[in-house]
Amino acid sequence: SMIPKFGKQQLKNIIVVTSGKGGVGKSFVSSILASYLRRSGMSVGILDADITGSSIAKFFGLRERPIVIADKIIPVQSKNGIKIISMNLLLPEETNPVLWRGPLINKILQEFYERVDWGPLDILVLDLPPGTSDTHLTIYQSYPVDGIIFVSTPQDLAAMIVEKGINMAKIMNVPIFGLVENMSHLVCPYCNKEIELYGPPQGAKVAELYNLNFLGKIPLDPKISTFTDEGRIEDYSNDIIKEISD
Amino acid sequence: SMIPKFGKQQLKNIIVVTSGKGGVGKSFVSSILASYLRRSGMSVGILDADITGSSIAKFFGLRERPIVIADKIIPVQSKNGIKIISMNLLLPEETNPVLWRGPLINKILQEFYERVDWGPLDILVLDLPPGTSDTHLTIYQSYPVDGIIFVSTPQDLAAMIVEKGINMAKIMNVPIFGLVENMSHLVCPYCNKEIELYGPPQGAKVAELYNLNFLGKIPLDPKISTFTDEGRIEDYSNDIIKEISD
Ligand SMILES: Nc1ncnc2c1ncn2[C@@H]1O[C@H](COP(=O)(O)OP(=O)(O)O)[C@@H](O)[C@H]1O
Ligand SMILES: Nc1ncnc2c1ncn2[C@@H]1O[C@H](COP(=O)(O)OP(=O)(O)O)[C@@H](O)[C@H]1O
Numbered sequence: 010s011m012i013p014k015f016g017k018q019q020l021k022n023i024i025v026v027t028s029g030k031g032g033v034g035k036s037f038v039s040s041i042l043a044s045y046l047r048r049s050g051m052s053v054g055i056l057d058a059d060i061t062g063s064s065i066a067k068f069f070g071l072r073e074r075p076i077v078i079a080d081k082i083i084p085v086q087s088k089n090g091i092k093i094i095s096m097n098l099l100l101p102e103e104t105n106p107v108l109w110r111g112p113l114i115n116k117i118l119q120e121f122y123e124r125v126d127w128g129p130l131d132i133l134v135l136d137l138p139p140g141t142s143d144t145h146l147t148i149y150q151s152y153p154v155d156g157i158i159f160v161s162t163p164q165d166l167a168a169m170i171v172e173k174g175i176n177m178a179k180i181m182n183v184p185i186f187g188l189v190e191n192m193s194h195l196v197c198p199y200c201n202k203e204i205e206l207y208g209p210p211q212g213a214k215v216a217e218l219y220n221l222n223f224l225g226k227i228p229l230d231p232k233i234s235t236f237t238d239e240g241r242i243e244d245y246s247n248d249i250i251k252e253i254s255d
Numbered sequence: 256s257m258i259p260k261f262g263k264q265q266l267k268n269i270i271v272v273t274s275g276k277g278g279v280g281k282s283f284v285s286s287i288l289a290s291y292l293r294r295s296g297m298s299v300g301i302l303d304a305d306i307t308g309s310s311i312a313k314f315f316g317l318r319e320r321p322i323v324i325a326d327k328i329i330p331v332q333s334k335n336g337i338k339i340i341s342m343n344l345l346l347p348e349e350t351n352p353v354l355w356r357g358p359l360i361n362k363i364l365q366e367f368y369e370r371v372d373w374g375p376l377d378i379l380v381l382d383l384p385p386g387t388s389d390t391h392l393t394i395y396q397s398y399p400v401d402g403i404i405f406v407s408t409p410q411d412l413a414a415m416i417v418e419k420g421i422n423m424a425k426i427m428n429v430p431i432f433g434l435v436e437n438m439s440h441l442v443c444p445y446c447n448k449e450i451e452l453y454g455p456p457q458g459a460k461v462a463e464l465y466n467l468n469f470l471g472k473i474p475l476d477p478k479i480s481t482f483t484d485e486g487r488i489e490d491y492s493n494d495i496i497k498e499i500s501d
């Protein structure tokens with residue numbers, strides 16, 4: 010692509026978390042990955058690239074507006090010190106819609122990367138929206154991405170759409186770290202039996218088909234939506250996350 | 256808006272199904288609504304407006320390519336005679352990504368409306384993608400939409416993002432038929448206890464807050480992803496769907 014890539018600044022690693030399909034847990038995986046890496050002592054940031062459906066600020070319980078000093082946007086910090094920028098932090102109300110077409114979205118994505126004072130970071134996580142349109146094209150063309158983590162769920166439907174995302178990354182020569190399968194099954198909190206709500210897990214099969222690392226599977230857990238709704242994702246911890254993050 | 260609206264052609268009612276949030280069941284609700292209306296004797300079509308993540312063709316088990324006669328695209332018909340157009344039907348492989356920015360997406364949406372030979376239809380259902388960007392702006396500005404059905408799930412997060420969609424519709428003066436809450440709870444197939452996987456249902460509260468009709472709630476059901484993965488959504492039936500559709 011002839012489009013010049015932005016410089017790396019003081020960012021050691023830039024990781025994209027995506028899937029193509031909505032509602033599979035991209036924001037959840039972005040948040041727990043960032044939280045785990047922060048707990049292990051790294052300097053971490055999250056850029057919420059889902060401009061019209063931004064949820065990262067809510068996951069971390071953040072509502073204050075980022076301040077601007079000498080034309081640089083200062084990212085907001087989570088309780089444990091993760092630097093975060095999310096469109097919802099710039100809106101008067103979190104239920105205000107962003108009615109922007111592609112060109113304005115691309116412009117704000119550039120601002121979130123170049124005008125935000127990220128400082129030196131070990132890891133910057135980019136949480137992408139569903140689809141394979143403007144946001145993905147802009148980020149894969151202009152950002153110096155080190156690798157992508159794909160998030161899928163067990164349905165054939167999710168696999169089909171995630172495969173569109175994988176094929177896009179391959180066409181655009183962006184490296185892929187691996188695939189995580191989320192919502193793989195649910196253990197009934199009453200009778201402890203395993204329920205395959207979305208069918209038998211197939212993440213490992215999809216990863217093999219595309220020659221990707223299978224990073225593991227995360228079960229459905231009713232506690233998760235409580236932690237994310239209450240803005241306490243940093244308090245959620247689970248051995249599986251440790252395995253995946255390493 | 257100064258943009259001229261397309262004519263109504265021979266379409267009696269045009270219904271948009273949307274949410275703002277991905278993975279809440281927009282395609283599922285679009286499909287069961289269309290199937291129910293078809294079973295009750297209406298002529299029905301579905302336009303899959305999620306260009307980069309199209310799933311309607313898979314839900315109905317369709318793979319054949321629409322034919323073109325004298326510059327008109329003939330929609331494909333489902334087993335029960337629903338007329339369907341979905342981007343995936345135009346791709347050589349269903350896992351091929353569509354790497355288009357807004358302008359091309361707007362162009363194909365116009366083709367799907369004006370160049371497809373829908374014929375006379377009682378109902379055309381438009382299944383929209385997540386977000387509030389190009390697709391929503393194009394459809395709300397240019398299509399003669401009769402009303403919108405919003406789909407939400409119990410989480411505060413989903414409500415927050417669905418409310419962005421509701422606010423968008425109000426800003427753009429598009430009528431709203433009502434709100435459906437999907438994935439409201441799960442009855443354990445082993446011990447029959449009720450599990451609130453995504454927290455306590457709050458669809459009725461959100462509908463009241465925005466002065467919308469609450470159309471009802473659909474529980475989580477492990478059978479659904481089997482029907483959608485096998486392309487047999489027309490065989491799925493459930494008394495709740497009858498209530499909502501009426
Ligand atoms: N493994 C899981 N178990 C239970 N709930 C989950 C799980 N993963 C995600 N969720 C919930 O599902 C919803 C959608 O997740 P989110 O990360 O927003 O998906 P996406 O970013 O792909 O749209 C959120 O409310 C989140 O809390
Ligand atoms: N009530 C439900 N119970 C179980 N699975 C569901 C339910 N509603 C939707 N699904 C499944 O969840 C997945 C996502 O639904 P979909 O309609 O594609 O969501 P969206 O169009 O909002 O992205 C599909 O695999 C579908 O079969």
Ligand SMILES: [Zn+2]
Nearest residue numbers: 197200443446
């Ligand atoms: Zn049980």
